[in-house]
Amino acid sequence: KNQVEQSPQSLIILEGKNCTLQCNYTVSPFSNLRWYKQDTGRGPVSLTIMTFSENTKSNGRYTATLDADTKQSSLHITASQLSDSASYICVVSDRGSTLGRLYFGRGTQLTVWP
Amino acid sequence: NAGVTQTPKFQVLKTGQSMTLQCAQDMNHEYMSWYRQDPGMGLRLIHYSVGAGITDQGEVPNGYNVSRSTTEDFPLRLLSAAPSQTSVYFCASSYSIILSGAAGYTFGSGTRLTVV
Numbered sequence: 001k002n003q004v005e006q007s008p009q010s011l012i013i014l015e016g017k018n019c020t021l022q023c024n025y026t027v028s029p030f031s032n033l034r035w036y037k038q039d040t041g042r043g044p045v046s047l048t049i050m051t052f053s054e055n056t057k058s059n060g061r062y063t064a065t066l067d068a069d070t071k072q073s074s075l076h077i078t079a080s081q082l083s084d085s086a087s088y089i090c091v092v093s094d095r096g097s098t099l100g101r102l103y104f105g106r107g108t109q110l111t112v113w114p
Numbered sequence: 115n116a117g118v119t120q121t122p123k124f125q126v127l128k129t130g131q132s133m134t135l136q137c138a139q140d141m142n143h144e145y146m147s148w149y150r151q152d153p154g155m156g157l158r159l160i161h162y163s164v165g166a167g168i169t170d171q172g173e174v175p176n177g178y179n180v181s182r183s184t185t186e187d188f189p190l191r192l193l194s195a196a197p198s199q200t201s202v203y204f205c206a207s208s209y210s211i212i213l214s215g216a217a218g219y220t221f222g223s224g225t226r227l228t229v230v
Contacts, residue, residue: 004156034218043118043204043221044157089156102219104156 002027004092006105014113017080019108021108023090024072031095035064038087038107047075047088077110085112116140120205120222127195127229135190135225137205143220145208146188147172148180150201151224157204163188195229202226 004025013019025033034050036044048057048064050073057064061084063076077084090105121136139146147162159172163182177199179191188207194225204223 041224043206043223044219045221046218049218102159104158106154106156 001025002092002103003102004103004105006088006090006108008108009106010109012111012113013080015080015082016104018076018078019080021037021075021077021088021110023075023092023105024059025071025073025090025103026094027071027094027103029095030068030069030071030081033064033066033073033093035062035073036089036091040086044089045114055070080112082112082114085110089108118205118207118220118222120203120225122225123223123229124226127192127227129195129197129229131195132214133192133195135192135203135205135227137188137190138186139188139205139207139220139221140186141207141209141220142185143207143209144185145147145210147206148178148188148190149204149206150174150199151204152201160190160203191225197229200227200229 007022034049035047037047038044047062048059050057050066052068061078066073087107087109089107092103094101118139144165148160151157158174161171161180162177166182166185169180169182176198182188203225206219208219
């Protein structure tokens with residue numbers, strides 16, 4: 001069964017600290033993996049997208065890694081800011097069909113305290 | 115360039131009422147879809163469309179209808195609202211039908227629906 005599991009479910013850190021969010025998936029055949037940020041009351045916004053051949057991709061203070069062999073991804077946030085408080089959602093796309101179905105994780109709720 | 119626009123932002127319905135959630139995009143995206151987001155669960159696909167006149171069911175289509183008469187608009191209809199349809203609904207669009215494209219999804223800001 002294709003699944004996407006994220007950990008931790010929630011995380012509280014102090015402003016300025018770093019943190020790492022985890023995503024494990026069983027989706028096959030794998031096409032790509034995206035990390036989205038969802039602020040409270042808003043729609044998800046794409047942070048990064050990674051294909052099978054990519055190991056690391058950065059977007060400012062956000063760095064995503066992908067290990068396609070172990071089917072794991074992580075999102076590292078450096079020097080956290082209050083505005084980083086949000087839900088971070090891992091989304092994996094398969095390539096079993098033309099459309100490529102998306103599988104959503106339940107998200108990690110990050111809270112950054114001053 | 116407004117992106118994906120959803121209306122209304124909030125709605126309360128009585129059981130059995132019908133309504134239409136509106137979704138419009140101005141990016142000339144071919145692919146549009148509707149998701150629902152419930153507490154503690156990932157987004158679940160309700161219906162999707164790969165172009166004007168073409169729609170198909172997603173993971174949880176029961177109780178919902180869609181149509182795609184134009185590229186820009188993709189309304190979601192609740193035929194007879196039930197409390198189980200209380201949720202936050204997101205419309206999303208993508209330039210690439212093949213989702214491996216780099217563009218990814220653009221999500222609307224959501225419609226919070228409560229059915230009492």
